[in-house]
Amino acid sequence: MVKNTGRPGYLQIADDLREQIRSGALTPGAPLPSTTRLAERYEASLSVVKLAVGVLRNEGLVIGQQGKGVFVRESAAPAPPEASSDELTEIRATLQDLSERLARVESALSDRP
Incomplete structure (x- = not known):
């Protein structure tokens, strides 16, 4: 649910699947x-379930076959490398540099009359 x-x-459903x-x-x-069964299981609309399945498709975890349904991929996309x-x-150094630059820009803008 x-x-x-x-x-x-749709993200909650995608997370669960x-x-x-x-x-x-x-x-x-x-x-x-089926989309109908998933909608019943999660007490959600068909469009919300379709969005959730779309998320999984984009992640490479499932694949749709026209007229047959949606299936778990044989070789799901690997997790991103650490x-x-x-x-x-x-x-971290780049973020620190950007933070400092942003602080200087904000300071310059706040000093304007």
């Missing part, structure tokens, strides 16, 4: 329940 948490319902795929409850090649400590250090 979609909860009133402030997070959009994604977790089922990653945990193995929905195995590669397995069909997702950044190395050197990359994280570089990202």
